[in-house]
Amino acid sequence: MGSLRVLGGVVLLLAALCRSSETVFSVNDDLFAFPQYNIEFTDLYIPEAEAISLLESKATNGPEAPQPLRSDVSSSINPDSHDGLVGEDAGQLGSYERLLLHGYPHLCFIPEAKPAGANGTTPEPSAEDRENELSRAVDRASQLLQGMASNQCLYYSTGWWTYSFCYNSQVTQFHALPPGTNGRVWPPQEDPTTPSYILGKFETPKPSDAKTQPTSDNALSTEVKSKAETNYLVQRLTGGTPCDLTGNDRKIEVQFHCNPQLTDRIGWIKETATCAYMMIIYTPRLCNDVAFQPPKESRAHSITCREIVPENEIGDWQARRDAEKVIQQRIDQGQSQQIVLGGIEVGAMKLVGREGKRLERGRIVLTQDEKAETVIMQKNGQISGMSKAQLKKLDLSQEDIDAFQKELQKLAAGKDWKIERLDDVNGHIQLRGVVSNDDDEEEDENGAHQDAGDKGAPDEGNDATGSQEEYAEGI
Structure with missing residues (x-):
């Protein structure tokens, strides 16, 4: 049992380290806006004697500092007290301060926000480590995107042209027939009377020739790039249809971005230079790798406050809190109740008043349309x-x-x-x-x-x- 507790502590420590490293510095950040705090006034209380003891200590120092005895006092009186101060329960470093809110004293726990790497124990990764990490991200992303090869091609239409992206095959630009031609609506059908163009091909070398032949000019180029604190995968495809203006083969840069809310789809495509293109593909597949997930936006530290109540007034405090809940429920019910006249809820705009809903004319009066x-x-x-x-x-x-x-x-x-x-x-x-x-x-x-x-x-x-x-x- 002792070994399990130690293992559990190690797992929690690793999880905390992972969470602390998710926030990445951005040049767009305001340096004077950090650290950020969010004050939360809970519906809990703390006995006055316990609050005085914590205020006299002025600060906590991890597990060795005196912790609130909520399990002995508050939990038995207020069963919802376990939903309160997460920072205290986790043994987070911080201090206690007394604050007045509407004339009632509150005890607030202010967590200590230290910048990442302030203790200097985390070494700066070397260039070799960075290259290894980028290589691992490329290999992992390539494995995740292999699932697109078994699915149908992706299509994107804009104006006269339609583009198809077939993973492990090629990217094609063609003019599509009108939907419903030959009884088929999807996928788009290529118009045989209009020329089509290959913008780039995936080259998969044969296993027998991979070791003997050198890498060709059309080999797939894959790398990881970063923009706005988010990593994305870039694959450059070459070997397209020769360009009449430049004499070179057409080429395209395909960017894969993590988007957990969508299925595989083409976001947009544009011609960045003559016969050179860029395509953006949003896919949830890359979201399975933490390297391609967007950073978390919330960086605020929670300052949680509880009302300080003397021991002889705990019963009155509970009665006052219950009365406030009853009053709030009545207010909420009054706001939700609507006036009903003739079976119609006044002001609800269920029949008229919104887009697409209009009042029908009475049938007893002739109109020009009747x-x-x-x-x-x-x-x-x-x-x-x-x-x-x-x-x-x-x-x-x-x-x-x-x-x-x-x-x-x-x-x-x-x-x-x-x-x-x-x-x-x-x-x-x-x-x-x-x-x-x-x-x-x-x-x-x-x-x-x-x-x-x-x-x-x-x-x-x-x-x-x-x-x-x-x-x-x-x-």
Whole structure:
């Protein structure tokens, strides 16, 4: 059991060293902005006697310094106390200070931030070590990218040209046929009537010739470069189609960048010089090697603070904290509650108010986009309507009209009525029944004469106004 504890301590030490080395200096950094700190006020407390003891010591010196007795006191009272000061639990070097927040005293732990390599124990790597590390990164990256050889080629289209990247094969520039040609949408098909160009080839020497023949001019050049604190792999491909302007073969530089959020894809490609190109490929494969991972952005040291509470006021402190939580919950619930009128949540913009959502126009009012024709109507006890031939032209059947008329007569209860065929703004055919009012018989009669004179065609004047003001929608 003792050996396991020692081994665990060694593993933690190595992990801490790895984390400390992840931050890399950049020329863009503000030297006076470091070290950075982040103050966190936790929902925990510390007994006053324990806080006084820590303040009198003024500083901690690793595991030999007095540590907070939260496991003896605070944990039994506040079960969430183990989520508090990580720096203290880990035995991190630092000091304690007293701080007032809204009139309440707090004990804050300030971690000691030493610059990396301040003790001088880490030697500067030699040139040979750097070369070995770069060689290892190149070999590791080449192994990680071999998985792209079993996948399909990558494609990138811009303007007239389409580019294909086939790992361990070549990079090609061609004009693609329109999508859907010959029933195929993907991958892009090369237009046989337009010349294509090879921008660079992967040369894989045969095993039998690798030892006897010298390296050719088209051999693959691979190296690791760094930009903005991030390493990426560069492969230079040559042996492309001869250039008409320079007389040399086309060549391309392919850069592989780690991007854990994407699948293999071509970011962009451009011509940096005459018949010389550069292509950027984003791939999550390189992210499996820490050498190509982007540096972590967070460099702040956490200053954690807990409220100092006398032993005889711990119960009151807990009650006050519980009351604050209840009040906050009520505030959050009040903010989340919305006013609902007629089944619609006011201000939620679920139906209208956002892009792509618009309020539909009411169907009782005729608009310029709608066409209504009177199919049959009753005026002063006289019933007049279209013939079966006319109904057939309007895609209506006599049976549907008769059934609709029977229901409308029951609803009208002796009043005048009419049935209209309506083409709504969506192109759908609808039947609408309209029952007249008792107050405006004269205006209603004028509207009926206009309908009869136009043979059921919609009138943009009085009839539209009558449908809006003089009639109520029955069905």
